Amino acid sequence: MRKKLHIGNVVQINFFSFLYLIGYILGISMAINVYAEHGPKVEIGISEYSEIGGNADMQATTAAFDKNKNSKSTTDHSKLEELEGPFFDGREVTKACLGCHNKAGTQFLKNVHWTWEYKHPITGQLLGKRTLVNNYCTNAKGNEGMCAQCHAGYGMEDDNFDFTNEENIDCLVCHESTGTYYKTPTNKGNKACSIMFEGKNPIEWSKVAQSVQNPGRNNCGKCHFFGGGGDNVKHGDLSSALFNPSKEVDVHMDSEGLDFACVVCHVSNEGHQWSGSRYNMIAKDEVGLGKPGIPRQEATCESCHSSSPHPMTSLQGIKLNGHTDRVACETCHIPKIAKGGVATQVDWDWRTMGKLKDGEGFKLKEYTQGNGDHRATYKSIKGNFVYKENFNPFYAWFDGVMNYTTIDTKFDPANGPIDINGFTGDFNDPKSRIWPFKRMHTTQPYDKGNNTLVYMHLWGEDDQALWGNYSFEDSIKMGMEKNGIPYSGEYGFIETYSYWPINHMVSPKEDALACAECHARGEEGRLNELRGFYMPGRDYFKWLDIIGYLAIFGVFGIIFLHTMMRVLCKKGVIKICKSGDEK
Amino acid sequence: MEKVKHAVVIYARYERFWHWSQAILIFVLAFSGFVIHGTFNLIDFETAVNIHTYSAIALILLWLFTTFWNFTTGNWKQFLPRTQGLLAVIRYYAWDILFGRPHPHTKTMRRKQNALQGLSYLTFMIVIGPALWVSGIIYLTYDLWNVIEGSQDIFQVVTFFHTAAAFMMMAFAFIHIYMTTTGKTPLHYIKTMITGVETIELTAAEKAYFAEQHPKMLRDKE
Numbered sequence: 182m183r184k185k186l187h188i189g190n191v192v193q194i195n196f197f198s199f200l201y202l203i204g205y206i207l208g209i210s211m212a213i214n215v216y217a218e219h220g221p222k223v224e225i226g227i228s229e230y231s232e233i234g235g236n237a238d239m240q241a242t243t244a245a246f247d248k249n250k251n252s253k254s255t256t257d258h259s260k261l262e263e264l265e266g267p268f269f270d271g272r273e274v275t276k277a278c279l280g281c282h283n284k285a286g287t288q289f290l291k292n293v294h295w296t297w298e299y300k301h302p303i304t305g306q307l308l309g310k311r312t313l314v315n316n317y318c319t320n321a322k323g324n325e326g327m328c329a330q331c332h333a334g335y336g337m338e339d340d341n342f343d344f345t346n347e348e349n350i351d352c353l354v355c356h357e358s359t360g361t362y363y364k365t366p367t368n369k370g371n372k373a374c375s376i377m378f379e380g381k382n383p384i385e386w387s388k389v390a391q392s393v394q395n396p397g398r399n400n401c402g403k404c405h406f407f408g409g410g411g412d413n414v415k416h417g418d419l420s421s422a423l424f425n426p427s428k429e430v431d432v433h434m435d436s437e438g439l440d441f442a443c444v445v446c447h448v449s450n451e452g453h454q455w456s457g458s459r460y461n462m463i464a465k466d467e468v469g470l471g472k473p474g475i476p477r478q479e480a481t482c483e484s485c486h487s488s489s490p491h492p493m494t495s496l497q498g499i500k501l502n503g504h505t506d507r508v509a510c511e512t513c514h515i516p517k518i519a520k521g522g523v524a525t526q527v528d529w530d531w532r533t534m535g536k537l538k539d540g541e542g543f544k545l546k547e548y549t550q551g552n553g554d555h556r557a558t559y560k561s562i563k564g565n566f567v568y569k570e571n572f573n574p575f576y577a578w579f580d581g582v583m584n585y586t587t588i589d590t591k592f593d594p595a596n597g598p599i600d601i602n603g604f605t606g607d608f609n610d611p612k613s614r615i616w617p618f619k620r621m622h623t624t625q626p627y628d629k630g631n632n633t634l635v636y637m638h639l640w641g642e643d644d645q646a647l648w649g650n651y652s653f654e655d656s657i658k659m660g661m662e663k664n665g666i667p668y669s670g671e672y673g674f675i676e677t678y679s680y681w682p683i684n685h686m687v688s689p690k691e692d693a694l695a696c697a698e699c700h701a702r703g704e705e706g707r708l709n710e711l712r713g714f715y716m717p718g719r720d721y722f723k724w725l726d727i728i729g730y731l732a733i734f735g736v737f738g739i740i741f742l743h744t745m746m747r748v749l750c751k752k753g754v755i756k757i758c759k760s761g762d763e764k
Numbered sequence: 765m766e767k768v769k770h771a772v773v774i775y776a777r778y779e780r781f782w783h784w785s786q787a788i789l790i791f792v793l794a795f796s797g798f799v800i801h802g803t804f805n806l807i808d809f810e811t812a813v814n815i816h817t818y819s820a821i822a823l824i825l826l827w828l829f830t831t832f833w834n835f836t837t838g839n840w841k842q843f844l845p846r847t848q849g850l851l852a853v854i855r856y857y858a859w860d861i862l863f864g865r866p867h868p869h870t871k872t873m874r875r876k877q878n879a880l881q882g883l884s885y886l887t888f889m890i891v892i893g894p895a896l897w898v899s900g901i902i903y904l905t906y907d908l909w910n911v912i913e914g915s916q917d918i919f920q921v922v923t924f925f926h927t928a929a930a931f932m933m934m935a936f937a938f939i940h941i942y943m944t945t946t947g948k949t950p951l952h953y954i955k956t957m958i959t960g961v962e963t964i965e966l967t968a969a970e971k972a973y974f975a976e977q978h979p980k981m982l983r984d985k986e
Contacts, residue, residue, distance in 0.1 A: 496813075496814055496817055496818070497814070499907075500813065500907075502907075503906070503907030506907075608916075695808065695809070695810060696808070696809040696813065697808050697810065700800075700809045701802070701805075701809070702802045714916055715916065715919055715920050715923055717800055717801075717923070718801070718802050718809050719802065720923075721801060721927070722923075722924055722927065725924060725928055726927075728931075729927065729928070729931030732935050733934055733938070736935050737938065739939075740938065740939070740942045743942070744942075744945075747862060750862040750863070
């Protein structure tokens with residue numbers, strides 16, 4: 182309501198601008214009142230709008246890569262009659278796209294951004310957002326009305342979505358380049374939530390349609406930088422800092438350097454099927470560069486840099502190449518998580534969800550991150566959060582295979598924290614390497630009777646939804662019921678961990694980990710926790726060291742005594758040797 | 765046979781070069797090696813590994829060449845083990861030295877070292893040295909053989925021997941340095957090792973041989 186006051190031409194100040202001024206002053210005084218009442222960090226309301234891309238530089242839509250690519254393109258989409266419109270919604274644009282790109286539809290129907298489902302080829306587990314429980318907002322399933330704003334389709338309100346209808350594909354979210362396109366929750370939610378995401382300008386359909394090109398960082402980032410419900414909340418290495426990163430933040434995406442788009446690495450094998458899923462990762466790429474001249478379709482570092490990327494002309498280079506079989510590139514080349522001033526969440530406590538101020542939900546913004554933004558450490562709708570930035574990853578042996586605790590998995594709560602996505606990997610497994618992870622700790626509800634995770638009903642146009650009703654009891658009951666999962670009727674809280682392999686925000690080589698970051702004794706060493714192998718600088722044989730040091734000190738002791746004797750004898754202080762001398 | 769004392773170059777130029785370059789390399793290796801080991805970190809790990817590797821290569825080359833030199837010059841015979849006079853030398857350092865008694869060993873061109881000295885240098889050359897360079901080379905080339913079955917166990921054995929031998933080398937080096945102070949003056953032996961010149965007894969035949977063949981090795985002041 183309070184708009185910026187322009188005192189441009191003083192002569193022309195009329196009655197209306199006078200009213201405007203009064204309004205402005207009133208606005209300020211009201212703001213001061215709110216400030217005094219709640220302190221600087223409390224924000225009344227539960228809108229999530231500012232969290233999702235609100236502060237991001239959405240105008241930075243193209244990367245150098247796209248520009249180059251477009252210069253090679255044989256079609257200027259802005260000149261196509263088909264894209265002139267008029268269009269009244271996204272589906273009409275999609276129809277126009279598919280009119281020419283007649284294979285794109287069938288290709289995309291197989292894409293995980295559309296299916297939200299992934300059958301793991303090794304574990305056989307059925308994964309994807311359609312089924313999984315995570316340790317952030319917990320489940321997209323049943324909350325599609327909210328969560329499907331990041332589905333690359335139109336109208337996914339619940340699980341009855343037609344996954345075979347090409348016309349529901351959202352081409353624009355990935356391909357438009359104006360930065361003005363946006364998606365909102367697919368349904369309004371209940372009264373409390375309906376105010377979220379308000380106040381966006383209407384989309385100019387033909388303008389966005391004509392702007393299509395290869396996806397830029399902005400397209401992918403709109404969803405992936407805000408996973409988990411806010412900037413960098415989920416991954417730790419994917420944040421709005423990557424819209425326009427400096428070289429220090431990301432050597433590849435450096436907006437004044439290489440300026441890579443995501444799709445430079447996440448290349449497409451077949452049409453619209455691209456590589457680099459963390460469900461099933463290539464923890465150790467043994468193919469490397471592959472055959473000369475044939476680009477590889479993997480998102481691994483090795484597919485461009487080979488598995489011996491360090492110069493063989495120096496001792497360091499040779500030794501570093503000797504590490505690549507057991508240490509992932511990321512381990513040394515991404516020394517810190519959450520760079521560039523945007524923090525990530527490392528702890529979420531759902532137990533405190535539901536505190537209200539004067540019957541209204543609120544946020545407490547007690548964390549100020551590197552770029553100056555204030556992050557909510559408490560939200561009525563979600564509970565308490567802990568943030569971290571520029572911090573050391575968690576390291577573990579990893580073979581690339583993730584094992585999920587799904588909604589069907591029974592566990593024993595007595596066994597301590599549950600790994601949402603546990604993984605295998607071991608020093609003795611030659612396919613495993615040491616990988617960096619962001620580890621997320623959460624205290625979240627579970628089914629106390631059945632010892633399973635739960636689906637919560639967070640969002641809906643009813644009064645059972647957690648966001649508005651603030652009752653775990655109602656929310657879990659309905660979440661389980663509507664998805665056909667047995668529920669004992671009793672919930673408790675359980676600690677969980679999830680592990681996010683760190684791949685992005687690769688530092689320039691000067692900032693890569695120094696040897697001593699790992700080759701160090703005790704707590705100082707980053708790999709202190711990883712055992713079962715001998716690492717120079719960290720490990721030693723205790724008894725050998727004790728005996729060795731004793732031997733050295735013993736030598737010094739003998740030398741000292743012998744010297745003393747010699748000196749004292751020579752000076753005649755000791756009688757025996759003097760008499761011996763005379764003898 | 766009558767023997768007369770003369771100042772003679774008993775340590776040839778190469779021998780002295782071998783000794784001092786080996787001494788420097790061993791201390792550089794020990795220093796960088798114990799940084800890598802984690803005993804202290806006065807320099808960073810990466811620098812230590814670099815220094816250690818390059819000095820190790822240098823020392824191995826030096827040893828290879830010295831082995832060649834020792835055999836071609838016949839100098840290897842100096843290191844042949846013998847027990848004759850060993851006890852006397854031990855008793856000298858443990859006891860007699862305190863009374864200012866003379867050293868039981870008389871240096872000759874055939875036996876520049878006393879029995880104890882010879883034995884310890886032999887241990888240095890055939891036990892401690894090889895233990896270090898054999899384990900060191902296996903250690904250094906870990907990346908070439910780490911694919912074989914049980915490589916981690918082999919690696920641990922190798923690191924064990926390398927560390928153990930390093931402790932022995934240090935014990936040797938410190939005792940060795942201390943022993944140099946037991947000459948006529950504390951710095952006498954050091955000077956000898958630098959100049960190569962020592963006053964030893966020569967037989968008339970030896971004297972004549974030097975005078976005829978190697979006059980420069982005779983350093984008697986006129």
